[in-house]
Amino acid sequence: MGSSSSSTERIPDAQELMQETGFSAAHLVRLYERFEFLDKDDRGELRLDDFEAVSELAMNPIGDRIIGAFFSPGRETVDFPSFVRILAHFRPTDTNRTRNGRNGAQPEPANSRTSKLKFAFQLYDQDRDGKVSREELLQVLRMMLEMQVTEEQLQSIAERAIQEADLDRDDAISFDEFKKSLEKVDIEHKMSVRFLE
Amino acid sequence: MFQISTKRIHLVVFFLLSVIEANHHVTNIIPESALLICFGFILGGIIWGADKAQTFTLTPTVFFFYLLPQVILDAGYSMPNKLFFSNMGAILVYAVIGTCWNAASLGLSLWGCHMGGAMGDLDIGLLQYLLFGSLIAAVDPVAVIAVFEQVHVNEVLFIMVFGESLLNDGVTVVLFNVFDAFVSLGGAKINAVEIIKGIISFFVVAFGGSLVGFVFGLLISLLTRCTKNIQIIEPGFVFVLGYLAYLTAEMLSLSAILSIVFCGMCCQKYINSNMDENSVNTVRYAMKVFANGSETIIFVFLGISAIDKTLWVWNTGFILLTLLFVIVYRFIGVFFLTWILNKFRLVPLEVIDQVIMSYGGLRGAVAYGLAMMLDENKIKEKNLMVCTTLIVVYFTVIIQGITMKPLVTWLKVRRAAVSELTLIEKVQNKVFDHMLVAIEDISGQIGHNYMRDKWNYFEEKWMSRVLMKPSARKNRDRLFKVFHQLNLKDAMSYVAEGEHQGSLEFVRNKNAFIDFKKKNIDDDYYEVMPDIMADMSDDHSEMSSDRRDPVPSVSLEMHEQNMKAVRESEDINTHHLLQQHLYRGRKQHRHRYSRSHFDVNKDEGEVQEVFQRTMRSRLESFKSAKMGVAPPKTLSKHPKKEQQQKTSNGKSLDKTRSYYSGDEDFEFSEGDSASGFDPSYNAMSVRVTYRAGAGIENLGFMPDLDHAPSVQLPPWLEDSSSVVPSQRAQVHLPWSHSSLRRLAPLQTSTRSTDSDDPPNAQQIDLPPPPTETTHPGGHRGTQENI
Numbered sequence: 001m002g003s004s005s006s007s008t009e010r011i012p013d014a015q016e017l018m019q020e021t022g023f024s025a026a027h028l029v030r031l032y033e034r035f036e037f038l039d040k041d042d043r044g045e046l047r048l049d050d051f052e053a054v055s056e057l058a059m060n061p062i063g064d065r066i067i068g069a070f071f072s073p074g075r076e077t078v079d080f081p082s083f084v085r086i087l088a089h090f091r092p093t094d095t096n097r098t099r100n101g102r103n104g105a106q107p108e109p110a111n112s113r114t115s116k117l118k119f120a121f122q123l124y125d126q127d128r129d130g131k132v133s134r135e136e137l138l139q140v141l142r143m144m145l146e147m148q149v150t151e152e153q154l155q156s157i158a159e160r161a162i163q164e165a166d167l168d169r170d171d172a173i174s175f176d177e178f179k180k181s182l183e184k185v186d187i188e189h190k191m192s193v194r195f196l197e
Numbered sequence: 198m199f200q201i202s203t204k205r206i207h208l209v210v211f212f213l214l215s216v217i218e219a220n221h222h223v224t225n226i227i228p229e230s231a232l233l234i235c236f237g238f239i240l241g242g243i244i245w246g247a248d249k250a251q252t253f254t255l256t257p258t259v260f261f262f263y264l265l266p267q268v269i270l271d272a273g274y275s276m277p278n279k280l281f282f283s284n285m286g287a288i289l290v291y292a293v294i295g296t297c298w299n300a301a302s303l304g305l306s307l308w309g310c311h312m313g314g315a316m317g318d319l320d321i322g323l324l325q326y327l328l329f330g331s332l333i334a335a336v337d338p339v340a341v342i343a344v345f346e347q348v349h350v351n352e353v354l355f356i357m358v359f360g361e362s363l364l365n366d367g368v369t370v371v372l373f374n375v376f377d378a379f380v381s382l383g384g385a386k387i388n389a390v391e392i393i394k395g396i397i398s399f400f401v402v403a404f405g406g407s408l409v410g411f412v413f414g415l416l417i418s419l420l421t422r423c424t425k426n427i428q429i430i431e432p433g434f435v436f437v438l439g440y441l442a443y444l445t446a447e448m449l450s451l452s453a454i455l456s457i458v459f460c461g462m463c464c465q466k467y468i469n470s471n472m473d474e475n476s477v478n479t480v481r482y483a484m485k486v487f488a489n490g491s492e493t494i495i496f497v498f499l500g501i502s503a504i505d506k507t508l509w510v511w512n513t514g515f516i517l518l519t520l521l522f523v524i525v526y527r528f529i530g531v532f533f534l535t536w537i538l539n540k541f542r543l544v545p546l547e548v549i550d551q552v553i554m555s556y557g558g559l560r561g562a563v564a565y566g567l568a569m570m571l572d573e574n575k576i577k578e579k580n581l582m583v584c585t586t587l588i589v590v591y592f593t594v595i596i597q598g599i600t601m602k603p604l605v606t607w608l609k610v611r612r613a614a615v616s617e618l619t620l621i622e623k624v625q626n627k628v629f630d631h632m633l634v635a636i637e638d639i640s641g642q643i644g645h646n647y648m649r650d651k652w653n654y655f656e657e658k659w660m661s662r663v664l665m666k667p668s669a670r671k672n673r674d675r676l677f678k679v680f681h682q683l684n685l686k687d688a689m690s691y692v693a694e695g696e697h698q699g700s701l702e703f704v705r706n707k708n709a710f711i712d713f714k715k716k717n718i719d720d721d722y723y724e725v726m727p728d729i730m731a732d733m734s735d736d737h738s739e740m741s742s743d744r745r746d747p748v749p750s751v752s753l754e755m756h757e758q759n760m761k762a763v764r765e766s767e768d769i770n771t772h773h774l775l776q777q778h779l780y781r782g783r784k785q786h787r788h789r790y791s792r793s794h795f796d797v798n799k800d801e802g803e804v805q806e807v808f809q810r811t812m813r814s815r816l817e818s819f820k821s822a823k824m825g826v827a828p829p830k831t832l833s834k835h836p837k838k839e840q841q842q843k844t845s846n847g848k849s850l851d852k853t854r855s856y857y858s859g860d861e862d863f864e865f866s867e868g869d870s871a872s873g874f875d876p877s878y879n880a881m882s883v884r885v886t887y888r889a890g891a892g893i894e895n896l897g898f899m900p901d902l903d904h905a906p907s908v909q910l911p912p913w914l915e916d917s918s919s920v921v922p923s924q925r926a927q928v929h930l931p932w933s934h935s936s937l938r939r940l941a942p943l944q945t946s947t948r949s950t951d952s953d954d955p956p957n958a959q960q961i962d963l964p965p966p967p968t969e970t971t972h973p974g975g976h977r978g979t980q981e982n983i
Contacts, residue, residue, distance in 0.1 A: 034641040056638040058811045059804045061780045062628060066635040090636050120628065144627055146778045147806055153774055160771045161620040173621075181621045190629040193636050194545075 017081055021088035021110055027195050031087065035080050045077040046070070061143045065123050073128060085110060089119045092192040114179070116191045121178050131172040134158055211493075228598040230343035230496045234591060237500015245504045254505065255498035260566040261453075262444075264491045268339050269454050270439045271488035272363060273410075273461020274480075280356050281462070287538050287546075288360035291554075295361065295530050296334050296368040302526045304330030307518060316514035320577045324380045329582050331372035332568055333523060333589060337561030338362040338454075339492055340590075344559060344598040348605050354550045358557045366454035366563070367403035371395070373567055374402075374450075380575055406452030407459045413442035414463025418664035421464075421471040425666070431476040432483060435468060467664045495562045496594075502565075503587055510581040519585050520592060523560070531555040549608050556604060559593040560586075620775055627779045780807060 008014040008025045011032050018028055036042075038050045048067065057063035070078045070086050088110035108115055124132040124140050137158045145154065165173050165181040173181075244253060281288070304327035310316060311326070321329075341362045345355055375395040382391070417438045424431050439460055446456035469477055502508075531554050539545040546554075568586040573579040618626070780803055 031640060037641065038639075051639065052815065054638050057635055058808050060631050060635045060638070060811070061807050062631045063635050063811055064814060066632060066639070070639075087636065087640055090633070120625065120632070123628065123632075140628070141624065143810070144624060144631075144779055145775070146780065146803070147810070149774065149778045157620060157771050157775055161624065164619045165621045178621070181619055182625060185622055185626065187629075190626065191632065193633055193640070194542075195640065 011080065013081065017084055021084055022091055023084065023088065023195070028084065030195070031084055032080065035083055043077075045079045046083065047077050062123065062140070065140075065143070068126075069119065069123060086119075087195075089116055090191060090193040090195075092194065093188040111192075113187050116187050117179050117182065118175065120191065121175050124173075131170075131174050132178065133172045134162055137161060137173070225347070226599065226602075228344050228347050228594075228601075230340065230492070231595040231598050233493055233496035234500040234595060237497040238503060239500075240497065241501035241504030244501065245506075253498065254502045255495070255562070255565065255569070257566045257570045260495065260498075260562060261447075264495050265339075265454075265563070265566075266440055266443045266457055267484070267487035267491045268342075268495075269363070269457045270436075270443075270461050271484040272338060272342065272359070273458040274465050274484055276458075276462050276465070277352070277356065278462055278465070280352060281360055284353060284356055284360065287542065288357060288364060290534055290538060291357065291361040291531070292364035293368055295534055296336075296365040297372070298530045299334035299523075299526055300327065300331040300372055302330075302530075303334060303519070303522050304328075306522050306526075307515070310514065310518050315518065316512060319512065319515065319581070324376060325576055325578075328373070328376035328380055328571075328576070331369065331376055333519065333560060333564050333586060334372075335365050335369040335560070335563060336362040336558045337563045339495060339563070340559035340561030340594050340598075341557060343492060343496070344594070344601055345557065347598075348602045350553060350605065351550070353546075354553060357546075358554055363454065363458050367406060367452040368399065369563070369567070370452045371399040371402045374398070377572075402450070402452050403455060405449065406446045406455035409446045409449070409451060410442050410456035410459030410461075411463050413438055413445070413456070414460040415664065417460070417464040418467035418471065421468045422664060422666050424472075428473045428476055431468075431472050432479040435464070435480050436483070436487075467661075471664075471666045499562055499565060499587070499590060503591075508580055508583060510578070510584055512581055515581060516585050516588055520589055523589055523593075527558040528555040531558070552608065553601075553605060556597060556601060559597060560589050561594060562590070565590055620772065623772070623775055624779070631780070
C-alpha cells in the first residue's frame with residue numbers, strides 16, 4: 001500500500017482503484033499487465049472473445065459464468081476498473097478490522113465475506129432478481145454435473161437443495177437464505193486467491 | 198548342505214512377488230516394500246542357515262550400478278513435467294536446504310550427545326558424525342515411491358516429496374564426498390578454502406549432472422527422430438542411452454541420479470511423439486518391469502543383508518538417538534521451510550500436507566549403499582553406522598510405511614467436521630473450487646508466466662524443430678488446423694454418403710466424422726499419429742457399428758433405467774448422486790504415480806466433457822446473438838481465410854489465432870507431462886472430429902470481417918467417443934461445424950430465412966426434421982441446402 005511505483009502512472013485512476021479495491025500498487029500493475037495481455041487488440045477494454053481466449057476456461061464447468069460475471073448487465077465490454085473490481089472480490093479477507101467497513105461511512109469492501117457471497121450468489125442469479133429460482137439452480141447444476149446425470153436426477157437434486165435451504169417456503173433461495181446455508185463454510189479461504197505482485 | 202544358487206533366489210523372489218500382488222488385502226495394509234524386506238529377512242535366515250555366511254549382500258556396486266538406475270529412469274520418464282517445474286522452487290528448497298539442514302543437525306546433535314556421554318565409548322569424531330549425517334539425511338526415492346503408492350495423496354504433495362527425493366541426490370553426493378575428503382584430510386587441515394571448494398563442488402556436481410542428463414535426453418530424442426525405419430530397436434536406445442547418462446555422470450564424478458532423472462524428463466515428450474506407438478508402449482512397459490524388478494530386489498536384499506552376524510554392532514544410544522533425530526529434525530525442517538515457502542506460494546501447503554511430507558521422509562537403500570561405501574580404515578565404526586542405517590531404513594520403510602495410510606486417513610477425518618453438508622454446501626464448495634481456478638486463469642496467476650511462455654515459445658520454435666520428427670511436428674500443427682482444410686468436395690461427398698446410408702445412421706452416428714477423416718487425411722497422418730488416433734485409425738473400412746459407440750441405444754436404455762431409478766431416489770441417494778457426479782475440477786486432479794499401473798488420466802473424460810459443453814453453450818449464445826443478421830448470398834470459398842489461419846505456433850494476428858495459440862500452449866504444456874498424462878491430453882487436443890455438416894450447409898461463406906465475439910468450438914478438440922451424452926445433452930448438441938466464426942453468422946441467417954423455427958438455442962443450425970430429435974444437426978440441413 002502506498003509503495004510508490006512509477007508504473008502505476010500508466011493506469012488511469014490508479015490511486016482510486018487502489019483505495020477502493022485494496023490492491024497494492026504492485027498488484028495493480030501486474031493486473032494491468034495481465035489486462036493488456038488479454039486485450040489482444042489493444043482496445044483498452046476486454047470483450048467476450050478475449051476472455052474466451054483463455055483456453056483453460058473452456059475446461060471449467062462454470063467458466064462461462066465467471067466470464068459473464070465480469071460484464072456488468074447490458075454491457076459488452078469490460079474496462080480495467082471493472083476488471084479489477086471483480087477480481088477484488090477474491091482478495092484474501094483483510095484481517096485488520098479497520099477495513100471491514102464497520103463504520104457506516106465506508107462501503108462494504110469487495111473482499112468481505114458478504115461481498116464474496118454476493119458474488120457467488122450472482123453466479124446463480126442471472127436475472128438479478130435477488131432470488132435463485134429452481135430453474136436457475138438447475139442451470140448451475142447442469143453445468144456442474146457430469147453428463148451422465150439425467151434430467152430427472154437433476155430435478156430431484158434441485159428440489160432437495162431448495163427444500164434444504166428455503167426457509168420462507170417461496171420455492172426460491174434468497175440471498176439471506178443462501179448466506180445462512182453457507183454460514184459454516186470458510187468463505188474467506190474458499191474464495192480467495194493470492195494475487196501475485 | 199546345499200548351496201543356495203542365485204537362480205533359485207530369483208525364482209523365489211518372483212514367486213513371492215506374484216503372491217503378494219495377488220493378495221491386495223495384505224498390500225493395502227502393509228506396503229509391498231515392507232513385505233519384501235521381511236521376506237528378505239526370511240531368505241537371509243535361510244541362506245545364513247545354509248551357508249553360515251551371508252553370501253548375498255547388497256554391495257554398493259550392484260546397487261548403484263545395476264539396481265538403482267532403472268528405478269530412477271522410470272521415475273524421470275514418468276515424471277509429470279509441468280507439475281514438477283511449477284513446483285520446482287519449493288522442491289529445490291526442500292531438496293537442497295532441507296537435506297543440508299537434516300545432515301548438519303543430525304551430525305551435530307549426535308556429536309553433541311556423544312560429547313555428553315550418551316553413547317558410551319565410540320571412536321567417532323565430529324567430521325565422521327557429519328559424514329554419517331550426510332548419508333542418512335537423504336530422502337530416498339525408491340522408498341518414497343514404494344510407500345506413497347499405497348497412499349493416494351494429492352499431486353502437489355506427492356511431487357514435493359518425490360521431487361525432493363530425486364533432487365537431493367545432488368546434495369547428498371556432494372556432502373558425502375566432501376565430508377569423506379575431510380575425514381581423510383583430518384580435522385586440522387580444514388580451512389575456508391576447503392569449505393569453499395565444497396560449496397563450489399555442489400554446484401558443479403548438481404548442475405553438471407543435470408547437464409549431462411539433459412544432453413543425453415536430447416541425444417535420445419534426436420536418435421528417435423531418425424529411427425523411422427528401424428523401429429524395433431528404438432526402445433533399446435532409450436534404455437541404453439539412459440544408462441549411459443548415468444554412467445557418464447558417475448564417471449565424471451557428477452550426480453548420476455540427477456543425470457538420469459533429467460535425461461528421462463527431457464526426452465519423454467519427444468520420444469513419445471517420435472516413436473511408433475508400439476515402441477512407446479514397449480518402452481513404458483519395459484521401464485515398469487525393470488523398475489519393479491529392481492525395486493523388489495533392492496528391498497529383498499535390504500532384508501537379506503541384515504542377517505549377517507559379522508555386521509551387527511549394537512549401541513543403544515547411537516541407534517536410538519539417530520532414529521529420534523532423523524524424525525524430529527525432518528519435521529522441524531519441513532515445517533520451518535514450508536512456513537517460509539508459504540509466504541511465496543500461491544497455494545499454501547496445508548498443515549496436513551506438511552505432516553505427511555515430514556512423515557514421508559523415508560530413508561532407503563541409497564543411504565545403505567552410501568554407508569557400505571564407507572572406508573572402514575578411516576572410519577572405525579563403520580559397522581555401527583551400517584547397522585544404524587539399516588535400522589533407520591527398516592523403521593521408515595516398515596513402520597512408517599505401515600502407519601502412513603492410517604495416519605493420512607485419521608488426519609483427514611479429524612480435520613473435516615463430520616457434520617453432513619447440505620446439498621447447497623456441497624455444490625457451492627465445488628463452485629468455489631471452479632471459481633478459483635477460473636479466476637486464477639483469468640488473472641493469470643498460474644497460467645500467465647513470463648518464463649514459461651518464453652520457454653514454450655523457445656521450445657516450439659527450436660527444440661521441437663530439431664528433436665521431433667518433421668511429420669510429428671507437422672501433424673501437431675496440422676491437427677490444429679485440420680478444420681480449416683474444409684474441402685467442400687469431400688464434405689459434399691461425405692454428406693452424400695451419409696444420405697445414402699439412411700437417416701438413421703446419423704442418429705446412431707456419433708462418429709460420423711470418421712468417414713470424413715478417412716477421406717481427407719493422408720496416410721502419412723495415420724502413420725505418424727497412430728496412438729493418438731488410436732480408436733479411429735484402426736478401422737479404415739466402413740464404419741462398423743460396433744466401432745462406433747452404441748451411444749444412442751445406450752442412452753435410451755439409460756433413460757428408461759433412470760426413470761425407474763429416479764422414482765426411488767431418496768435424500769441419501771440425492772446426496773450420493775451429487776457427490777459422485779460433480780466435476781472434480783482441475784485442482785482436484787490426482788496424479789497416481791504407480792509402479793503397477795499406467796496413469797490413465799481419468800480426468801480426461803471430464804475435461805473433454807466440460808470443454809464440449811462450454812463450446813456448445815458458447816455457440817448457442819453466439820447463435821442467439823447473431824440471429825437475424827441478413828445473409829449474404831455469395832458463395833465464396835473460405836479457403837482464403839484458412840490460409841490466413843495457417844499460422845506458426847504462438848503467433849497470432851487475430852483473435853482466432855490467439856485462441857489457437859493459447860490452445861496449443863495448453864497442449865504443449867500438458868504435453869510435457871508424464872507419459873501417463875500425455876496420451877490423454879494429446880488425444881484430446883488432437884483428435885480430429887470433423888463436423889462436416891456445417892461445412893456443407895453453409896455454402897456461402899462470408900469471411901467474418903467484423904470482430905464478432907468468437908465462439909471457439911474447435912471441433913478437432915471434441916471427442917465424442919469418450920462422452921456419453923444423455924438425452925438431454927444430445928438435444929443440445931450442435932453437432933456442427935458451425936462454430937467457426939465466419940461460418941456461424943451465415944449459417945444462422947440462412948437458416949433463419951428458411952425456417953420458421955423459433956430462435957431458440959436448441960435449434961442450432963437447422964430445423965430438425967420431424968423424424969429426428971437427436972442428430973448431428975448439420976447433416977440434414979446440408980442436404981436441404983444442396
